Structure formats: C-alpha cells, structure tokens
Amino acid sequence: MEHPENSQEYRGLTVNSGVEKPSIVNPYLQRGRFARRRLTAADYVEGILRGDVTILGQAVTLVESTNPQHQAMAQEVIEKCLPHSGKSIRIGISGVPGAGKSTSIDEFGMHVLERSGGRLAVLAIDPSSEKTKGSILGDKTRMEKLSVHPDSFIRPSPSAGSLGGVARKTRETIILCEAAGFDKIFVETVGVGQSETACHSMVDFFLVIQLANTGDELQGIKRGIMEMADGIVINKCDGDNVEACHLAARQFRNALHLFPAPESGWTPKVLCYSGFYGLGIREVWDMVYEYIDFVRANGYFQHRRAEQAKFWMYETINEQLRNNFYNNPAIAALLSDAERSVLDGRKTSFAAANALLDTYFDLMRQQH
Ligand code: GDP
Numbered sequence: 001m002e003h004p005e006n007s008q009e010y011r012g013l014t015v016n017s018g019v020e021k022p023s024i025v026n027p028y029l030q031r032g033r034f035a036r037r038r039l040t041a042a043d044y045v046e047g048i049l050r051g052d053v054t055i056l057g058q059a060v061t062l063v064e065s066t067n068p069q070h071q072a073m074a075q076e077v078i079e080k081c082l083p084h085s086g087k088s089i090r091i092g093i094s095g096v097p098g099a100g101k102s103t104s105i106d107e108f109g110m111h112v113l114e115r116s117g118g119r120l121a122v123l124a125i126d127p128s129s130e131k132t133k134g135s136i137l138g139d140k141t142r143m144e145k146l147s148v149h150p151d152s153f154i155r156p157s158p159s160a161g162s163l164g165g166v167a168r169k170t171r172e173t174i175i176l177c178e179a180a181g182f183d184k185i186f187v188e189t190v191g192v193g194q195s196e197t198a199c200h201s202m203v204d205f206f207l208v209i210q211l212a213n214t215g216d217e218l219q220g221i222k223r224g225i226m227e228m229a230d231g232i233v234i235n236k237c238d239g240d241n242v243e244a245c246h247l248a249a250r251q252f253r254n255a256l257h258l259f260p261a262p263e264s265g266w267t268p269k270v271l272c273y274s275g276f277y278g279l280g281i282r283e284v285w286d287m288v289y290e291y292i293d294f295v296r297a298n299g300y301f302q303h304r305r306a307e308q309a310k311f312w313m314y315e316t317i318n319e320q321l322r323n324n325f326y327n328n329p330a331i332a333a334l335l336s337d338a339e340r341s342v343l344d345g346r347k348t349s350f351a352a353a354n355a356l357l358d359t360y361f362d363l364m365r366q367q368h
Contacts, residue, residue, distance in 0.1 A: 081179035095209030102142035104275035
C-alpha cells in the first residue's frame with residue numbers, strides 16, 4: 001500500500017498537519033515564486049477560525065517558540081481566539097510507558113469520531129521530550145488510524161523545558177484547537193510524576209490507564225491517582241490476561257471506597273478493555289459521556305473549568321516571575337557564586353536566596 005504521505009490526497013488534504021510540511025502550498029505564505037510574507041496575528045486568527053489546520057499548526061509553533069516576538073504574537077492570537085474556545089470536551093489520558101496509550105488513543109479517537117462526528121485534536125504533555133530530543137507522546141506515527149483521518153489533528157508535546165512551561169503551552173494549544181473547531185481534545189501524558197497533575201488541571205475528564213499484574217495498583221493508590229481519576233481503565237484485557245485484569249479492577253474498586261467522595265459527586269468507575277483488539281471501547285466512552293452529562297447537569301463542569309482557569313492564572317504568574325528572575329543577567333552572573341557558597345557551607349540556603357532576591361528587588365526598583 002502506498003504510504004499516505006506520498007499520496008496526492010494526503011498532501012491535498014493537509015491532514016494532521018501538526019507538523020508543517022514545506023511542500024504544502026500555503027496561500028498565506030505564497031507570494032510570487034520566492035517571496036514569503038510573514039503571517040500577521042490577524043492572518044493566524046482568520047486561518048484558525050476558518051479551521052485551517054496548516055495555519056493552526058503554525059500558530060502552535062508560534063506558541064511553542066521561545067522567541068519573545070513570537071511569544072508576544074502568540075499571546076495576541078490566543079487572546080483573539082479565546083472567545084471562540086471552550087466548546088469542546090477535554091479528556092486527559094494517562095498511563096505509564098507501555099500501558100498502551102497510543103494504541104488506545106487510536107481506538108478511542110476512531111470511536112468518538114465515528115460515534116459523534118466532529119473533529120479531534122490529540123495533544124500531549126511530556127516534560128521529558130526535551131531531554132530525549134524528540135517527543136514521545138502525541139507522535140502521529142504512533143497512531144496509525146487517526147494520523148490519516150481527515151478530522152484529526154495530532155501534535156507532539158512541546159519541549160519547553162520546565163513542566164510548567166510545557167503544560168502552559170499545551171493549555172494554550174487547546175484554546176487554538178477549540179477556536180479551529182475541534183470539539184474533542186485528548187491530552188496524553190505519561191503516568192509518572194507531576195505531568196499527570198498538570199494534565200488533570202486542564203481537562204474535564206481524567207482517564208487513567210492501568211495494567212494488571214504490575215504492582216501499579218498499589219503505586220497508583222499511593223501517588224494519589226485515585227483522587228485525580230474520573231475513570232480507571234485496565235488495558236490489555238485479552239488472551240490469558242483477562243482474569244488478572246478483572247482481579248485488578250476489583251482491587252481498584254475496593255481501594256476507591258477508601259477515599260472520600262470526589263467534589264464532582266461522581267463515583268469514579270473501573271473498567272477493563274483491550275485497546276489492541278478493540279474490546280470494551282464503547283463501554284469506556286459510555287462512561288466518559290455519562291460523566292459529562294452528569295457534571296453538566298450538576299454544574300460541576302463549569303465549576304471545574306473556572307477553577308482551572310484560576311489555577312492557570314497563578315501558574316502563569318509563578319512561571320513568569322521565575323523566568324524574569326533567572327533570566328536577569330545580573331542575577332545569572334551571581335548564581336554560581338551563591339550556589340558554591342551554599343555547597344561549601346559558607347552560607348545557609350536561606351541567606352544565599354535572600355541576598356539574591358534582595359539584589360533582584362533592588363534592580364527592579366532602580367528600573368522604575
Ligand atoms: P504507550 O507507551 O503507553 O503508548 O503504549 P503502546 O500503545 O505503544 O503499547 C505498548 C505495547 O503494548 C505495544 O507492543 C502494544 O502492541 C501493546 N498493547 C497495547 N494495547 C494492547 C492490548 O490491548 N492488548 C495487548 N495484548 N497488547 C497491547
């Protein structure tokens with residue numbers, strides 16, 4: 001079979017254009033044979049609102065850029081898109097590497113597109129992607145069916161350094177995707193560490209993929225997954241593994257009783273399925289849709305989104321203060337000396353930190 005990237009149809013449709021392809025004719029960039037006009041913020045907004053995935057992909061690149069000019073333009077685009085956003089369901093999907101996230105997302109995505117039409121964006125939060133120089137999550141080659149579906153947009157994780165930075169960019173990308181008419185957003189994340197918390201803070205439903213027989217049941221309970229999960233699904237419930245999966249599901253259900261009832265009033269469910277064989281997929285999505293109906297009816301849906309917006313306001317303040325501090329050249333010049341004095345025991349951590357902060361605040365005062 002011809003590789004989809006080589007087919008005219010693929011190029012013509014510019015499907016899944018999370019990755020910009022120079023070969024795609026972009027009417028905004030094409031001015032004569034060689035001349036290229038830079039897109040203005042208005043061009044981006046117009047393209048996004050028209051649902052143009054090529055422009056959307058480029059706007060996401062702008063959001064991910066560390067160039068201050070790009071950042072300023074990205075903020076303008078986001079602000080203009082904001083009134084057109086919010087009309088989607090946002091699903092977080094978490095699981096340790098090997099849990100079957102990409103296999104499952106491919107199946108889940110095809111299921112929801114067949115079931116309710118619309119458009120699906122698959123985004124990711126993977127703070128390790130910078131270290132590994134290639135994002136692990138959200139890579140379209142991992143999702144064979146979705147990657148050639150005309151109504152899907154797959155975007156790998158931004159690699160922006162700190163988890164806060166990566167997560168903020170994913171959150172901003174959600175806004176752009178929604179403005180472009182994507183009414184279903186999946187946010188994939190690795191089931192280890194803080195990235196789960198970040199993902200949880202931007203979705204309406206947080207789905208945790210677990211495996212049987214890994215001892216993860218208990219780890220998950222320790223790490224507070226039980227408080228975060230709106231649904232726990234045990235994957236690979238096929239072949240010889242069926243019994244073990246049902247046992248794991250029972251253990252999770254029992255453990256859930258030990259936790260206080262969630263604020264949503266919803267009792268998280270535990271289901272078994274097989275992403276690979278496509279078994280139990282409908283039941284997983286029955287659960288998700290049932291939850292959405294439930295929280296829309298009791299007002300929790302809006303409450304959670306409002307709380308998330310507040311959370312992200314503080315996250316943005318914290319991140320910008322931190323960046324402003326560390327990117328200040330005078331501070332940067334003093335940091336290694338301060339570090340050494342703490343390591344040598346010449347200064348306490350607090351004294352060194354306070355001296356640096358005093359210098360920073362003095363500099364700020366002088367500036368104004
Ligand atoms: P990820 O790292 O979480 O994205 O996991 P992948 O989707 O790449 O899957 C990891 C491995 O598990 C692959 O070899 C898959 O073929 C396999 N796998 C995924 N889902 C299932 C399933 O439902 N049943 C079985 N038996 N294997 C699966």
